[in-house]
Amino acid sequence: MAYKRNKAERRNTSVELxxxxxxxxxxxxxxxLLMTAVFTNISILDxxxxxxxxxxxxxxxxxxxxxxxxxxxxxxxxxxxxxxxIKTIPKASTGHNxxxxxxxxxxxxxxxxxxxxxxxxxxxFTPYDDIVQIMDTSREFHTLEDGEVVAYELFPDISIGDAPxxxxxxxxx
Numbered sequence: 758m759a760y761k762r763n764k765a766e767r768r769n770t771s772v773e774l775x776x777x778x779x780x781x782x783x784x785x786x787x788x789x790l791l792m793t794a795v796f797t798n799i800s801i802l803d804x805x806x807x808x809x810x811x812x813x814x815x816x817x818x819x820x821x822x823x824x825x826x827x828x829x830x831x832x833x834x835x836x837x838x839x840x841x842x843i844k845t846i847p848k849a850s851t852g853h854n855x856x857x858x859x860x861x862x863x864x865x866x867x868x869x870x871x872x873x874x875x876x877x878x879x880x881x882f883t884p885y886d887d888i889v890q891i892m893d894t895s896r897e898f899h900t901l902e903d904g905e906v907v908a909y910e911l912f913p914d915i916s917i918g919d920a921p922x923x924x925x926x927x928x929x930x
Contacts, residue, residue, distance in 0.1 A: 821838075822837055822838075822839075822869060822872065823837065823838030823839075823874070823876065824836075824837070824838075824862075824865060824872065824874075824875045824876070824912060825837070825838055825875070825876045825877075825878055826858070826875065826876070826877050826878070826891060826895065827878045827879075827920050827921070828853075828877065828878065828879040828880060828883050828887065828888065828891060828920060829880055829920065829923065830848070830880060830883075831847065831848045832845050832846060832847050832848060833845070833846040833848075833853055833854070833858055833891070834846075835858070835861055835862070835865070838876070843861070843865070844861050846858060846861070852887075853887060853890070853891075855890055855891070855894045858891065858894050858895075859894045859895075859898050859911075862875075862894070862895060862898075862911050862912065863898055863911065866911050866912070872912065873910075873912060873913055873914045874912060874914040874915075874916065875895050875911075875912035875914070875915055875916070876915075876916040876917070876918060877891055877892065877895065877915060877916070877917050877918075878917075878918050878919060878920040878921070879917070879919070879920055880919075880920045881919075888917075892915055895911060895912050895915060896910070896911060896912065896913050896915065897909060897910055897911055897913070898911055
């Protein structure tokens with residue numbers, strides 16, 4: 758009979774689950790994870806492809822001024838879309854001279870304040886970082902006014918494309 762009583766007692770006993778330690782862990786862990794989480798900022802830049810109906814660089818039928826930045830391995834060339842070279846900036850030992858590029862674009866913006874578009878034409882295998890820095894340099898410039906850094910717009914409407922073949926490289930593969 759003792760056997761039957763133990764079996765009956767086992768059926769009637771209920772086990773209570775103790776989750777206090779787990780709850781304490783969650784109370785500490787959740788705020789810690791929220792404080793140490795890295796929230797990334799993703800910025801998106803709206804780029805445009807060059808207009809296929811636009812006049813070819815050698816065609817002077819279109820007289821409107823369009824700014825091009827031609828990115829080559831050894832130079833940055835700022836040119837008018839109609840074929841006129843405005844400035845060629847040679848690459849220094851530390852890389853492209855983005856400061857001189859920005860200063861030249863500021864002079865162009867002063868001459869043509871209504872212009873907001875620019876086309877960046879790069880050679881194949883141009884480092885991505887160089888293209889991003891040229892886009893950032895072309896979009897705005899920063900100046901110090903009354904002890905504060907102020908950003909001014911240069912050419913925020915950026916188009917991208919392939920650079921034309923260099924004159925010395927034509928015919929080589």
